[in-house]
Amino acid sequence: MVFSFIKSKRVFKKVFEDGRFIKGKNISLKYISGGSDKIEFGMVVPQKKIPLAVNRNLIRRRIKFLIRQKSFIDTKRIPIGFYLLIYSARTVLPYEKIKDSVLLAFSRVYRDT
Numbered sequence: 176m177v178f179s180f181i182k183s184k185r186v187f188k189k190v191f192e193d194g195r196f197i198k199g200k201n202i203s204l205k206y207i208s209g210g211s212d213k214i215e216f217g218m219v220v221p222q223k224k225i226p227l228a229v230n231r232n233l234i235r236r237r238i239k240f241l242i243r244q245k246s247f248i249d250t251k252r253i254p255i256g257f258y259l260l261i262y263s264a265r266t267v268l269p270y271e272k273i274k275d276s277v278l279l280a281f282s283r284v285y286r287d288t
Contacts, residue, residue: 178242181217181257190217190259197283201264201276206284208254216242220262230267237270238262241277252285 181187194205218238220231238260260277268276 177213179213179215180239180242181215181259186215186257187217187259190257194257194259197280199263199276199280199283201262201268201272202280203261203263204280204284205259205261206256208256210256212255214253214255215257217257217259218262219259224263224265225267233267234262234273237273238277241270241274253281254284258284 181190190205190207194207197204197206218235220234222231225231225234260280
């Protein structure tokens with residue numbers, strides 16, 4: 176399965192407007208099934224919740240590292256499409272808590288499909 180990251184503002188806007196929403200404690204997920212030939216990820220770390228750019232970049236790096244580890248999700252059960260991870264905690268979480276939050280959100284996607 177091929178993973179990539181969303182770069183287009185148009186795709187971000189489409190996922191925000193039309194995507195299905197799964198609320199999590201620390202990370203929420205918006206997604207659209209289909210529309211692509213691979214699984215594409217995007218991430219949002221709001222400046223309102225994490226004001227320092229250094230900390231926002233740290234969180235983005237942790238999420239990217241998690242996504243690049245191909246074993247973190249079951250690629251046979253997740254539909255191809257666009258996935259937007261929205262960081263909703265007010266503090267910088269350690270890698271393990273971010274990983275648990277992402278896995279919980281994707282387990283809900285598995286149940287949804």
